Every structure is written in structure tokens, then in C-alpha cells.
Amino acid sequence: MTRIVVVTGGTSGIGRAIAERFAADQAEVFVTGRHADTVELTAKELGVHGVVCDATAPGQVSSLAARLERVDVLVNAAGGLPETASGDVAPLNALLAQWHSSLAQNLLTAVLTTAAVQDRLTSGSSVISIGSIGAERRGGSYGAAKAALAAWNASLSAELAPRGVTCNVISAGYIADTNFFRGQMSDERQRTLVEETHNKRPGTVxxxxxxxxxxxxxxxxxxxxxxxHVNGGAFTTR
Structure with missing residues (x-):
């Protein structure tokens, strides 16, 4: 039976690579994104279904779930660095907006999407959420949100494992050739991140x-x- 795979944030970077890999394995893949043009282009290029869906919006997530009869693999790949407040904003208001943005993008997207499709998961299904090495160190609001993602995943696993559903987080280290840093990564910073690894190379999508x-x-x-933890040894658990 053909597996049904849903990848949120599947139009670029890690999410797109995951969608492409499952599509190559002959799965029926649904990719989501917030922008119709990139969703349409990705769906056409990969030969998958594209769904415009802001995973922070309950109504849109519910509409996504309504399209699915079952879900064999859910990949919560939506996320990113927080949006910064523009204009003349009081410092505490700007800080609050930053934290709201981090939590919404990197935690609530996974929570809402998983809750929406939970009754479509079956024995043998998998829920996989994309975390970050930032949860372990120097992560700021982004890292705190990714740490919360891992804590939520542990409770989700306890809830769903009796049904035969596995729930895991992939905590990614530095991954090259994505738009995560929005073009602001300096060469020096990149060299530092690579030097921290044991195998002396950046990760790939x-x-x-x-x-x-x-x-x-x-x-x-x-x-x-x-x-x-998939980071080339930049962070080890022992």
C-alpha cells in the first residue's frame, strides 16, 4: 500500500529534501507552505501534492487534515528564525513579538498539525519533527522553542506509542545550502560551525x-x- 506522507514547510531546504526523498520512494507526498507560488512550483517540480497552509493557523490546519484519509508519516519541518519587529516598537514589545514568533513557528506548527491529523495516524505511523542544536546551546528564543518541541515530543510519544505510532525529533546541526540564515551567515561563522564538528564538514539537507x-x-x-542528534559531533550526548 502506498504510504501517505505529509511534510509541513516542504517548499525549501530540509523540508523539500525530505519530500523529495519520500517521493523518490514512491510515497504519495503532500507538501505545505504559506505561499501559493512556492507551493505550486514545488509540487510541480517534485511531482507531489501542494497545499497552501500556514501551520500556525488552526483553520488552515483543519482544512489540510480534511483532505487526508490517513497519514503514515507526518514530518513537522515548518520553522525558522523569529521575525523581527519593524518600526518604532518599545523594547519589551519587540522582545515579546520575537518570542511569540519563535514559539509559533517552531513549536505550535508541530503541535497544531499533529493534533489535527492525530485521528488519521494508524499503527505503524511515524511523527517526525525537525529540531535544532540550538536547543542545547546559545539558541535564544529559537533554541528555547526547539527545546520545548523535544519536551512536547516526549509526551506525545507516551500518548501515541500504545497505538503503534512512533514520535521522534531530529535535532539538526549546521546545515549548509539552505536559506535558514537569510544570507547573513559570515564566512568566519561558517568556518567556526564546521570546525566544531568531529568530521569537519557541514551537514546537508x-x-x-x-x-x-x-x-x-x-x-x-x-x-x-x-x-x-544529527550534527557531525558538534554536540554529543555523552
Whole structure:
């Protein structure tokens, strides 16, 4: 039976690479994004279904869920750095907006989407959320949101594992060739991030896509409630 895979934030970077990998494995893939033009282009290029959906908007998430009869793999890849307040904004108001943005993009997108499709998950389904090394160090509001994502995942796993659903977070290190840093990554900062790794190379979107496919495979059915660190040794758990 063809697997149905949903990838939020699937129009660029890690999300797109994950969608492309599952599509290559003959899954029926749905990618979501906030902008109709990029959703349409991605769907056409990858041969997948495109759905315009802001995963922070409950109504849009509910509409996405209504299109799905079942979900075999849900990948919560929507996220990113917080939006900054523009104009003459009081410092505390700007700080509050930054934290709201981080939590909405990197935690609530996963919470809302998973809740919306939860009754469509079946025994053998997988929920995989994309976290970050920023949850472990120097992450600011973004890292705090990703740390909350991992904490939420642990409770989600306890809830869904009795139904045969696995729930894991992939905690990604520095991944090259994405628009995550919005073109503001300096060469010096990039060299520092690579030097922190044990294997002395940046991560790739395919590193994360391959790990995602493994976590959704039969060989990973006893892995649940975990944060899987994919960072070349830049952060180790021991």
C-alpha cells in the first residue's frame, strides 16, 4: 500500500529534501507552505501534492487534515528564525513579538498539525519533527522553542506509542545550502560551525532526509520519544 506522507514547510531546504526523498520512494507526498507560488512550483517540480497552509493557523490546519484519509508519516519541518519587529516598537514589545514568533513557528506548527491529523495516524505511523542544536546551546528564543518541541515530543510519544505510532525529533546541526540564515551567515561563522564538528564538514539537507526516512522505516519501530542528534559531533550526548 502506498504510504501517505505529509511534510509541513516542504517548499525549501530540509523540508523539500525530505519530500523529495519520500517521493523518490514512491510515497504519495503532500507538501505545505504559506505561499501559493512556492507551493505550486514545488509540487510541480517534485511531482507531489501542494497545499497552501500556514501551520500556525488552526483553520488552515483543519482544512489540510480534511483532505487526508490517513497519514503514515507526518514530518513537522515548518520553522525558522523569529521575525523581527519593524518600526518604532518599545523594547519589551519587540522582545515579546520575537518570542511569540519563535514559539509559533517552531513549536505550535508541530503541535497544531499533529493534533489535527492525530485521528488519521494508524499503527505503524511515524511523527517526525525537525529540531535544532540550538536547543542545547546559545539558541535564544529559537533554541528555547526547539527545546520545548523535544519536551512536547516526549509526551506525545507516551500518548501515541500504545497505538503503534512512533514520535521522534531530529535535532539538526549546521546545515549548509539552505536559506535558514537569510544570507547573513559570515564566512568566519561558517568556518567556526564546521570546525566544531568531529568530521569537519557541514551537514546537508540529505543527511536529515535520510535520517527521516530511517525513522519512518520498519527498522526504527522501537525508537520513539527520542531526540536524534544529527550534527557531525558538534554536540554529543555523552
Amino acid at each position: 540529505d543527511d536529515i532526509a535520510q535520517t527521516t526516512c530511517f525513522l519512518a522505516s520498519p527498522g526504527a519501530r522501537h525508537i520513539t520519544g527520542q531526540a536524534i
